[in-house]
Amino acid sequence: MPARIEDVAAHAGVSTKTVSRVLNGVPSVRAKLRARIEASIRALSYVPNASARSLAGNRSHLVALLYDNPMAGSSYTMELIVGVLQACKGTPYNAVLHPFDAGEDLAARIDGFVAQHRPDALVLVPPHANNAKLLQRLDELDIPYSTISSKLRQSRIDVGFDERRAAAEIVGHLVSLGHRRIGHIAGLQGHGARTWRLSGYRDALRKAGVAYDESLVVEGDFAFASGVAGARALLDRRRPPTAIFAANDDMACGVMREAYDRGLAIPADLSVCGFDGTPVSQLISPGLTTVHQPCRELGCLAAESVLRSIRDPAGPQQARVPYQVLLRASTAAPGKP
Amino acid sequence: MPARIEDVAAHAGVSTKTVSRVLNGVPSVRAKLRARIEASIRALSYVPNASARSLAGNRSHLVALLYDNPMAGSSYTMELIVGVLQACKGTPYNAVLHPFDAGEDLAARIDGFVAQHRPDALVLVPPHANNAKLLQRLDELDIPYSTISSKLRQSRIDVGFDERRAAAEIVGHLVSLGHRRIGHIAGLQGHGARTWRLSGYRDALRKAGVAYDESLVVEGDFAFASGVAGARALLDRRRPPTAIFAANDDMACGVMREAYDRGLAIPADLSVCGFDGTPVSQLISPGLTTVHQPCRELGCLAAESVLRSIRDPAGPQQARVPYQVLLRASTAAPGKP
């Protein structure tokens, strides 16, 4: 049977209330006494019972990460989770993970989840982060939350990175290599990521003085197969692009597959770049030029920010974390036409 | 403020205890009354407070998944998590995730974790699943646990799949294509997976009547770079292998990278196969022949088994789930020598 607060109090010769004060970081405990109590805590390997604490204190010390039902191998979600857990380390907070698929009764299911676990804060991942109804419900419930890459102003605390600028930068790299006919496979309609990346693509072309050719942009849905299809469409053109910027790495892999099937060499015959910096981008050959999305940092920062806002509620915060453009072997100057 | 059990009791005109019985599936409640109470629960959108439940009932309704600090993009862990969460769905149980790095005081940290959250059951992932000391400690604490692919007999409930047979099968495929000089890049020393996959490789050779050549087996550590290095070593031989079986997909990608750098065509000049069936195996070109490790099913089954064992403690169980050999384009008959 693990030690209880009462045992610690007896061991240190103080009242349980004082131990409780130490546990909760209440300042009005003299350093010397605090040290003695902390010693007793260690001596007895005391760890407060989370349930009792949560029940009595009306604080659960829980941060809930609400994400969509991840598709197979979503390293994005995994990385976010790792980041959130990292942020909790060293704090009294713990993370609860909960996948929610975006169904009609989402708000109701969230209500149930909140009633059950009473998280002190929530971290929302796209697409939930972009669900206005959901955010409104959370505002009603008055639970602090942060969002990752929300495109909604409604979200008070949001962390993300400048996808548009990142996309512009990577396309700018293609331009600087000499590419002028650059295809783009866009992301799924309705996703913020689609819009930002597409905007960045256009920004880069504009900056380079290259006319925007709508027919060089084909639809995708972030999945491998749509990358294959998109590449097929682009490469079947009378004048195919010399480079393709796919809105994520999986689709970029699709482009590489289509190139492989056609016997096109990358980057000699076609330059390819992706977005996200998923593990596959370095495993594939040639290595994929891409933008590394700092998932771990995002998760960590989102959790930290929302936890901070519990102590002192602040106004809206929009944090942007730095990204990295990874130049690898899938891009090169265009071959002779 | 969410509804409490007392509200439900009042709404249904019964005592709180009876509501509690319904919530906990105690059979001695008449069907009619049960239905009425269930209606009240729905009417009030009542969800029991997890903390109160856990405190009073001395059961947390929590399954803890203890995994190693995942390296970047460990889709293995992610898939397991998804499987465990899936198993919890529809049960009153929830999952807590906790990464533990394998340090000296691991057992102590686990103790602390257990004291804090009081999980009703644990699911252990390798390498923790193979940590005899840890299992012993859990036995002492008398907490039910299940392991995924533990090689230890000590583990009472273990789920896994027959890695040895799977490895033999995929190497057998290479043999049937006509390969005789088949290289192997082994996994990290000390991992069960290394041993089983290597054994399977040898089994397949033996069965085919091909003499085992120790020099065709090189060391790896499951990481991409070691796959590159392993391939380099194998391909530098006077008579290089016509096929390479890497102990996991990441290393197989490393082999493909080395082949790419040398201008070797896959599968024309070299057949490659991996193990695990990670997402990268289908994103890469050519598609990688591999064994799909049923992670999700493993996680799900591990959680289900251990939850079942809470109700009726049973003897040791060793469940094996089916795997799948995915034949893709990275393997073909050896080219003319």
Next chain:
DNA sequence: TTTTATGTTGACAGCGCTGGTACTTTTGAC
């Protein structure tokens, strides 16, 4: 019919902790 066994329900204490109130002791400033 009464008795006994069994099934069904309720009253109440208490899980381990924190919040609050009321009170005592210590500390430091003057």
Next chain:
DNA sequence: GTCAAAAGTACCAGCGCTGTCAACATAAAA
């Protein structure tokens, strides 16, 4: 030495639920 503020104690209620056990209802057996 006085006095106010700070630091600490003592005590109790109560968070929302479940376990225990007793009470009652019903059905089976005598």
